Amino acid sequence: xxxxxxxxxxxxxxxxxxxxxxxxxxxxxxxxxxxxxxxxxxxxxxxxxxxxxxxxxxxxxxxxxxxxxxxxxxxxxxxxxxxxxxxxxxxxxxxxxxxxxxxxxxxxxxxxxxxxxxxxxxxxxxxxxxxxxxxxxxxxxxxxxxxxxxxxxxxxxxxxxxxxxxxxxxxxxxxxxxxxxxxxxxxxxxxxxxxxxxxxxxxxxxxxxxxxxxxxxxxxxxxxxxxxxxxxxxxxxxxxxxxxxxxxxxxxxxxxxxxxxxxxxxxxxxxxxxxxxxxxxxxxxxxxxxxxxxxxxxxxxxxxxxxxxxxxxxxxxxxxxxxxxxxxxxxxxxxxxxxxxxxxxxxxxxxxxxxxxxxxxxxxx
Amino acid sequence: xxxxxxxxxxxxxxxxxxxxxxxxxxxxxxxxxxxxxxxxxxxxxxxxxxxxxxxxxxxxxxxxxxxxxxxxxxxxxxxxxxxxxxxxxxxxxxxxxxxxxxxxxxxxxxxxxxxxxxxxxxxxxxxxxxxxxxxxxxxxxxxxxxxxxxxxxxxxxxxxxxxxxxxxxxxxxxxxxxxxxxxxxxxxxxx
Numbered sequence: 001x002x003x004x005x006x007x008x009x010x011x012x013x014x015x016x017x018x019x020x021x022x023x024x025x026x027x028x029x030x031x032x033x034x035x036x037x038x039x040x041x042x043x044x045x046x047x048x049x050x051x052x053x054x055x056x057x058x059x060x061x062x063x064x065x066x067x068x069x070x071x072x073x074x075x076x077x078x079x080x081x082x083x084x085x086x087x088x089x090x091x092x093x094x095x096x097x098x099x100x101x102x103x104x105x106x107x108x109x110x111x112x113x114x115x116x117x118x119x120x121x122x123x124x125x126x127x128x129x130x131x132x133x134x135x136x137x138x139x140x141x142x143x144x145x146x147x148x149x150x151x152x153x154x155x156x157x158x159x160x161x162x163x164x165x166x167x168x169x170x171x172x173x174x175x176x177x178x179x180x181x182x183x184x185x186x187x188x189x190x191x192x193x194x195x196x197x198x199x200x201x202x203x204x205x206x207x208x209x210x211x212x213x214x215x216x217x218x219x220x221x222x223x224x225x226x227x228x229x230x231x232x233x234x235x236x237x238x239x240x241x242x243x244x245x246x247x248x249x250x251x252x253x254x255x256x257x258x259x260x261x262x263x264x265x266x267x268x269x270x271x272x273x274x275x276x277x278x279x280x281x282x283x284x285x286x287x288x289x290x291x292x293x294x295x296x297x298x299x300x301x302x303x304x305x306x307x308x309x310x311x312x313x314x315x316x317x318x319x320x321x322x323x324x325x326x327x328x329x330x331x332x333x334x335x336x337x338x339x340x341x342x343x344x345x346x347x348x349x350x351x352x353x354x355x356x357x358x359x360x361x362x363x364x365x
Numbered sequence: 366x367x368x369x370x371x372x373x374x375x376x377x378x379x380x381x382x383x384x385x386x387x388x389x390x391x392x393x394x395x396x397x398x399x400x401x402x403x404x405x406x407x408x409x410x411x412x413x414x415x416x417x418x419x420x421x422x423x424x425x426x427x428x429x430x431x432x433x434x435x436x437x438x439x440x441x442x443x444x445x446x447x448x449x450x451x452x453x454x455x456x457x458x459x460x461x462x463x464x465x466x467x468x469x470x471x472x473x474x475x476x477x478x479x480x481x482x483x484x485x486x487x488x489x490x491x492x493x494x495x496x497x498x499x500x501x502x503x504x505x506x507x508x509x510x511x512x513x514x515x516x517x518x519x520x521x522x523x524x525x526x527x528x529x530x531x532x533x534x535x536x537x538x539x540x541x542x543x544x545x546x547x548x549x550x551x552x553x554x555x556x
Contacts, residue, residue, distance in 0.1 A: 269527075276527075277527070278526065278527035287512075289516045292516075292520065296524070299527075299528065301520055301523065326523050328523050328526075329527065
């Protein structure tokens with residue numbers, strides 16, 4: 001009986017193998033794309049409830065998550081099961097945080113200008129290869145493995161495990177160039193497609209409310225015109241997704257604008273569709289801090305200083321300035337250091353013309 | 366027969382099995398649904414007895430990897446398929462994004478003044494200065510220490526801003542939604 005069943009399974013597999021050999025190349029690529037699209041949809045639209053583990057191999061956190069759509073509004077509840085009790089409930093754009101103590105410095109920050117984001121459709125295929133792997137079990141479910149391999153050493157790769165039935169991301173490994181896992185997130189247990197009522201998303205306690213910053217629609221104009229400082233080198237495939245210069249450099253007098261622009265803090269965000277980094281350029285005066293390179297799991301930060309002569313463009317070389325350049329992102333440190341040390345006055349940056357043109361191509365007036 | 370397998374499973378859970386036996390059991394597990402069910406129940410019971418939350422985690426793959434001497438944190442790099450002209454357009458829709466924000470905010474909170482419960486943990490950390498600097502810092506004046514702390518706080522704020530922004534612009538749809546939840550660690554160390 002058992003032998004018979006096994007044989008039957010085997011012949012089916014051989015049949016499937018024969019069939020798939022014909023179309024292997026096209027199907028695998030097509031298949032990977034299909035899986036990615038399913039994953040994106042599943043995350044927004046599916047109802048699910050589960051326990052997930054997140055960490056970098058040294059520290060692990062356990063969280064309980066409930067997600068669903070109620071009356072067309074995305075609802076989510078996230079609860080820390082390890083460490084101090086922390087809870088987060090999201091109704092659409094509103095977030096309620098419940099935890100001991102004050103809220104973050106992020107929201108009481110003197111840096112009151114949040115970066116304004118733009119969602120963009122990216123071509124990721126030039127920077128990553130997608131390969132369908134085998135089927136494995138994650139959280140008691142069958143999951144399709146998808147390998148995302150970068151084409152160069154300036155970004156990381158991923159292994160993704162997607163639920164066979166729904167496409168939901170059940171596990172993600174972020175891999176460095178030595179194939180070591182820098183960050184892993186994995187459901188230990190999950191129920192998908194269950195009925196959830198509004199009660200499932202009620203906060204367990206009183207918390208304070210935050211509203212998320214709205215994201216501008218795709219193809220919104222992004223311009224680096226008038227930005228005082230820009231990187232002269234960024235890795236291939238990265239495009240600017242957000243730009244802000246604190247204060248207003250827009251003055252009537254062009255010379256005054258030039259002088260103002262290079263003394264204002266600049267924030268620039270770039271993405272290649274999967275990875276992202278943010279560049280913070282701050283004029284500083286006497287700061288004498290060590291240059292820093294740090295990593296927390298997938299995210300790293302690099303701080304570099306650069307001395308410059310302010311107003312050099314006007315031929316006024318009398319005033320010397322100092323910049324603190326901070327790069328934060330999910331990129332190899334070497335790549336981030338290269339970006340940080342490439343900062344030049346905006347007008348001299350080579351690549352920014354290209355980046356601006358592509359960003360403006362649709363909406364240019 | 367079944368009885369013997371059950372005994373073996375039990376021994377496996379208790380770590381009283383030799384390698385050959387373990388391999389045999391795991392192979393059986395691959396092929397037998399009922400046996401796999403039993404195995405999972407055993408694992409769950411084991412977890413409960415150890416006072417751990419019982420989650421349906423399958424340990425068999427990990428055990429097999431360990432037996433094969435395959436490091437669990439490394440995977441082989443497959444040969445990527447040649448691009449076949451199809452453009453894979455990644456719709457940066459921010460699907461995972463919103464979820465990430467939640468986790469980020471949870472992490473952010475940990476930066477504020479925290480209860481003494483964490484003091485014991487902090488003491489095991491390296492001094493903030495050594496952690497922070499890429500070059501060794503020998504002695505610090507009070508001003509320097511304050512500056513260093515300010516710099517560290519600034520850096521944390523930037524990291525959080527980056528993560529939040531990356532999340533909101535939906536540019537990294539593939540990232541796990543729990544990123545930066547463990548960011549409190551350097552914050553605590555910096556106190």
